[in-house]
Amino acid sequence: MIEKLLLRLRSRDDLSAEEERALRSAVSELRRVAADTSIVQPHIDLSASILLLKGIVCRFKDRPDGTRQITHFHLPGDFVDLHSFTLKRLDHHVMTLTPCEVAVVPHDCLHGITENYPHLTRLLWFMTAVDAASHREWELSLGSQSAKQRVAHLFCELFLRLQRVGLTDGFECPLALSQTDIADARGLTAVHVNRTIKSLREERLITFHRGHATIHDFERLQELAEFDPTYLYLGREQPNRGRPQLKAL
Amino acid sequence: MIEKLLLRLRSRDDLSAEEERALRSAVSELRRVAADTSIVQPHIDLSASILLLKGIVCRFKDRPDGTRQITHFHLPGDFVDLHSFTLKRLDHHVMTLTPCEVAVVPHDCLHGITENYPHLTRLLWFMTAVDAASHREWELSLGSQSAKQRVAHLFCELFLRLQRVGLTDGFECPLALSQTDIADARGLTAVHVNRTIKSLREERLITFHRGHATIHDFERLQELAEFDPTYLYLGREQPNRGRPQLKAL
DNA sequence: CGTGCTCTTGACAGTAGTCAAGATGAGTGG
């Protein structure tokens, strides 16, 4: 049920049986939600956070002219608005892009975890820090990459994140996003995303068709996108990669 | 010394005397750092976080072609790399843009806080969540605003954040950024930032000259930038702003 | 009083946006 979340937490650090129990018992409810349904509105007091079990969810910010900027895509195992536990109100919307299954975790339960399970608290804090790292990487992409690089970068990220939770099959994966979704996330128009994907296909890098993506050459795609997965914090920290330890500031 | 940080934390929630003591004693060292000096490198194990007392610091990510994307500016009172406590290694650089004073807070002390002060832990977690909110807002700006809006937006943000820690004088504030810094943060070229600032000056919105900014018409600037300060989480939460309470998911 | 940043301005180029029309395909109902 919350196995994909546990998978993600354990890929960072060990979880005790008691911590696992605390997490499991924090789920108050399961819900199915239709596609294109808003699940969190901005500026409203929240009393629970949402854990995504199945489907794709996005966070987005509205603009006065009616357009939107998607700031993050969430995949199964993501604690979609864990940050609402400390923020209490969000500055953005959260909405499903496909039919979804979610678990509801009341803030009271998270409060209890912070009171009694400091190690688990640090792990959850870590999860929100990784979210922030993702936002930074998107800032990099939006601020300094070409359209082709931005789109390629997104496919690299989503592929690895899907792989992490066991949702890929070789270099293929289900990915029920529209070209408009990609445009809204990458700061491009749907028309230009279409041209860009066509060009990536012609270069035999990816195929993206009817909610299904195939990566034909991950290495070249990664190179084109200048993609470095460090920011995803996959796997455990290893002892310092051989770089000289900086005199700790 | 760490008064500006306390000011920021207290503007969110009360701090007990004991919590204040815990924070004060977490500072192991004070440092002066020259301008344009790297204080945190990516991919390296970190054992302390940096609190900014004076000056301006930026976070940035490198690109293979040597350009950089600034993802955040830090002002006095900011806990610059508090997120390194949970991440252990960063995916980006941190560097001073002006001469700075910083306080060093060992991760061991932060660990102690998470073990013994859950309320203070939640407040610190909140601070990193606000950082993430800022990243989201920058994604919005980078992804969907015109050059003029992006620059105006940055001035709105920095002005309010400086005001919060008492560093403004009416609508004037010291702001020792170069146009190149602004360009690297806003995904523009320095040449275009220059033209943009000229245009903002001609419209009598702002003057920016020799490290000093003056906002001539904050309201119109805000309107132009589509700037909504919600994401800065200034001040305490108030009971729900009169909007209808959503049936809690 | 040079030296070297940063800022400023101009001319030109190119990436991505806009507008418009048509194609494709999933879902619906007769």
Add this chain to the structure above:
DNA sequence: CCACTCATCTTGACTACTGTCAAGAGCACG
């Protein structure tokens, strides 16, 4: 089983915002 409808995708022609390249001005610093 076959229209019909509506989303999404696709392509073309044109536009424009922002980048590139280049030269010169202003100012801080030694």
